[in-house]
Amino acid sequence: MKSSNSYLVAAFVIAFSVLLVIPMWAAYGVLFPKEGGHGAHGAGEMLMASEFEEKTARFIEERRLPDGSVRGEQGKPIYVMAIQYTFRPNTIRLTAGEQYDLQMLSTDVVHAFSVQMGDTSYNAVVMPKVVTALKLKPTKPGTYLVVCNEYCGIGHDYMYFSIIVEEAEGGEHPEKMSKEQHEKMNTMTKGQEHGEHR
Amino acid sequence: MSLVQEIGKSHPDDQKLMAAYGIAGLLSLVGAFALAAILVVIKTPAFGLVSGALYYRMLTGHGILGFVYWFAFIQAALLIAGATALRDGGRLWSLKLGWLAFAFTTGGLVINMVGVFSGADVLYTAFPPLAESFPATPLIYLGYLFVATGAFLITLDFLATVFTWVESKGSVEGWKRMLTEIHISTFAAICAVPLIFSVVLTAFFLYIPAFLGSMGWLALDPMEFPMNFRMTYMVMFHITHYIPAMAMIAASYVLVELTTGANSVYSKTVAKGLFLMYPAVVPPTFVYHLMADPSITEGIKIIGSALSLLVWIPSILHMFIIMGMMEANMRSAGHSVFGWIMHLPWKNPAFASLIMSMITFGIAGGLTAVLLQEQTASLLHGTFAVPAYIHPMVVGAASLTYMGLIYYGVSICMKRDIWGSLIARIQPYLLTIALLVFAWAGTLAGYAGVPRRTADIGFGGLAPESWQTLMNVAVGIGGTLTLIAGILFFVVIGMTMFAGKKLLVPSDLGNDLAMLEVTPTREFVYTPTALIPGVIFVLVVLIFTAGAFSIMGKWPIQFG
Numbered sequence: 001m002k003s004s005n006s007y008l009v010a011a012f013v014i015a016f017s018v019l020l021v022i023p024m025w026a027a028y029g030v031l032f033p034k035e036g037g038h039g040a041h042g043a044g045e046m047l048m049a050s051e052f053e054e055k056t057a058r059f060i061e062e063r064r065l066p067d068g069s070v071r072g073e074q075g076k077p078i079y080v081m082a083i084q085y086t087f088r089p090n091t092i093r094l095t096a097g098e099q100y101d102l103q104m105l106s107t108d109v110v111h112a113f114s115v116q117m118g119d120t121s122y123n124a125v126v127m128p129k130v131v132t133a134l135k136l137k138p139t140k141p142g143t144y145l146v147v148c149n150e151y152c153g154i155g156h157d158y159m160y161f162s163i164i165v166e167e168a169e170g171g172e173h174p175e176k177m178s179k180e181q182h183e184k185m186n187t188m189t190k191g192q193e194h195g196e197h198r
Numbered sequence: 199m200s201l202v203q204e205i206g207k208s209h210p211d212d213q214k215l216m217a218a219y220g221i222a223g224l225l226s227l228v229g230a231f232a233l234a235a236i237l238v239v240i241k242t243p244a245f246g247l248v249s250g251a252l253y254y255r256m257l258t259g260h261g262i263l264g265f266v267y268w269f270a271f272i273q274a275a276l277l278i279a280g281a282t283a284l285r286d287g288g289r290l291w292s293l294k295l296g297w298l299a300f301a302f303t304t305g306g307l308v309i310n311m312v313g314v315f316s317g318a319d320v321l322y323t324a325f326p327p328l329a330e331s332f333p334a335t336p337l338i339y340l341g342y343l344f345v346a347t348g349a350f351l352i353t354l355d356f357l358a359t360v361f362t363w364v365e366s367k368g369s370v371e372g373w374k375r376m377l378t379e380i381h382i383s384t385f386a387a388i389c390a391v392p393l394i395f396s397v398v399l400t401a402f403f404l405y406i407p408a409f410l411g412s413m414g415w416l417a418l419d420p421m422e423f424p425m426n427f428r429m430t431y432m433v434m435f436h437i438t439h440y441i442p443a444m445a446m447i448a449a450s451y452v453l454v455e456l457t458t459g460a461n462s463v464y465s466k467t468v469a470k471g472l473f474l475m476y477p478a479v480v481p482p483t484f485v486y487h488l489m490a491d492p493s494i495t496e497g498i499k500i501i502g503s504a505l506s507l508l509v510w511i512p513s514i515l516h517m518f519i520i521m522g523m524m525e526a527n528m529r530s531a532g533h534s535v536f537g538w539i540m541h542l543p544w545k546n547p548a549f550a551s552l553i554m555s556m557i558t559f560g561i562a563g564g565l566t567a568v569l570l571q572e573q574t575a576s577l578l579h580g581t582f583a584v585p586a587y588i589h590p591m592v593v594g595a596a597s598l599t600y601m602g603l604i605y606y607g608v609s610i611c612m613k614r615d616i617w618g619s620l621i622a623r624i625q626p627y628l629l630t631i632a633l634l635v636f637a638w639a640g641t642l643a644g645y646a647g648v649p650r651r652t653a654d655i656g657f658g659g660l661a662p663e664s665w666q667t668l669m670n671v672a673v674g675i676g677g678t679l680t681l682i683a684g685i686l687f688f689v690v691i692g693m694t695m696f697a698g699k700k701l702l703v704p705s706d707l708g709n710d711l712a713m714l715e716v717t718p719t720r721e722f723v724y725t726p727t728a729l730i731p732g733v734i735f736v737l738v739v740l741i742f743t744a745g746a747f748s749i750m751g752k753w754p755i756q757f758g
Contacts, residue, residue, distance in 0.1 A: 044492035121647030149649030
């Protein structure tokens with residue numbers, strides 16, 4: 001029986017055209033739309049847990065506010081340590097419009113950084129030994145929940161912290177937090193304590 | 199001789215081994231569904247029955263039973279079928295080796311289940327160093343070594359059987375003749391052998407030191423070993439899930455022939471050649487599992503992104519050929535451009551399984567496109583979007599095709615008609631609808647940031663409110679309907695085995711599974727409609743990736 005091989009050729013063209021999707025986006029200019037810079041490019045820096053722990057402790061000590069939260073400084077590293085079943089520090093304050101350099105490391109098992117932004121999220125793996133480095137630039141004030149989304153043990157669902165983004169100038173200060181933010185902070189601290197004591 | 203008669207001619211001893219694998223596979227699937235029922239209860243926020251400790255244990259058992267053992271058993275049965283039933287009454291090279299392989303796989307299952315229920319809450323990945331904190335972890339690694347050995351032995355038996363088909367092993371002509379003669383599906387199984395052996399070797403490489411280390415018999419570098427384990431595991435895991443993908447497509451060629459009697463209008467060499475593409479394109483694409491890992495350089499991630507969609511090419515083309523087989527066959531009876539679709543045997547549960555599996559495979563495949571790209575993976579990595587596409591792939595595509603074959607397998611081997619026609623007819627459609635609800639709401643939940651593998655998604659009341667609604671729909675409705683469809687399948691198969699009406703002529707099939715009768719009125723060899731699913735697939739990939747870039751551009755926190 002003679003068959004029409006032109007359909008087979010057409011099928012090959014259609015199947016191989018799927019390979020063009022990604023280069024097409026690159027040509028269209030939507031790839032690499034990130035404003036933050038090149039923090040995630042290349043593999044992360046290798047670092048010992050003890051060294052990172054020290055850096056994190058120093059960072060928290062230097063930047064701690066009276067309410068226990070920690071304020072990030074533009075251009076300088078913000079250290080976040082992931083440990084079963086908490087993040088340190090557990091509340092970070094940033095200012096909208098500024099660019100930050102976030103450095104994360106786990107000191108035990110593999111964790112993750114999943115920041116909730118309303119109806120979507122940004123997700124990255126946080127490992128022992130290799131630093132997860134991200135440039136981030138908040139554009140909209142608000143309180144953002146960050147959860148671990150890599151199973152890290154039976155207390156995994158108690159592992160979360162928050163990033164509070166504040167207005168650039170004349171905006172809110174920790175002392176002038178809204179009632180709602182105060183409530184959220186209190187709930188979070190309780191949750192973290194529960195997680196740590198499991 | 200029809201394919202049914204050919205299958206029916208396989209030797210009773212080989213059939214027994216095949217049936218043992220099939221039944222053990224079905225029991226593993228029953229177990230996976232039973233544990234899934236507990237997961238559905240825990241994970242549906244509306245039920246309010248969150249239990250972290252129980253959840254992680256049940257999830258570990260569910261993953262191991264569903265992803266490891268159901269596939270290990272049923273795919274071994276398919277290998278034996280490819281070596282015997284599709285070979286005109288051919289015999290397996292060594293029945294003893296086949297049973298030894300079965301014993302190893304069953305042993306692995308028992309060891310793993312003892313491990314899970316003794317408290318190894320490590321999920322089926324069992325990554326060190328997390329896994330080391332659970333005393334029962336060595337049983338997980340040991341069980342995996344057993345199932346890998348079982349897979350190795352049965353594949354060896356299959357390969358040895360294939361070797362016996364070549365009369366003069368020194369002549370290229372002899373090999374060529376054998377490879378041309380054999381059924382497409384048997385050829386596919388041969389192409390899967392390099393992948394199976396890679397998985398088995400990697401499993402030994404991973405789990406022997408992991409087992410010895412977890413028992414304290416071998417000193418492992420506490421930093422290096424977990425990192426190497428994770429990387430090597432991803433390579434193995436990646437290759438592992440292309441074995442069901444290949445087996446599913448191979449099974450589809452058998453199913454389309456059994457249900458519609460259609461033959462390919464294109465050269466069988468093309469279909470066979472496409473199976474050869476998998477061992478070539480699968481291993482280099484493993485990077486797409488590691489798009490959110492800091493340990494991989496950007497350069498490798500970009501190469502990984504560029505290659506990621508390569509694995510879809512042979513699958514899209516197989517889908518075209520299979521659809522084309524039906525189209526040319528049906529239109530030779532005089533049906534119109536789309537009219538032929540209406541006349542397909544939609545009431546045959548195996549045919550419905552075949553078509554529904556192709557649909558879910560295409561949809562779930564389209565959903566993965568965003569996850570596989572370096573630039574967009576950060577949008578969904580580790581979220582509920584992952585199980586939302588894995589389940590339609592594993593249960594909706596691969597398992598549904600196997601279910602279609604099981605309908606025939608049980609009817610032919612037991613010489614019984616299908617029990618409960620109506621239930622059997624509904625089951626594939628219900629399973630598909632259920633999984634599509636799960637995939638749709640689950641993907642939206644993933645986009646909303648709901649983490650996967652997390653018992654309580656409340657996070658002290660801080661989680662967005664939409665999460666509960668989406669999970670109620672995905673797991674509460676989609677999950678429950680999937681369970682019901684699964685139960686219907688188990689009931690039909692169980693009842694057919696013991697209470698199905700005995701078939702008077704053993705080579706016959708009952709009404710439900712009878713091959714569609716097509717009376718050709720003209721020669722028809724064109725397959726334009728069969729091109730449509732491929733076009734839709736490419737468009738879906740385009741739309742999903744465009745959507746992902748659009749979402750990322752609007753983030754209130756920009757990442758770089």
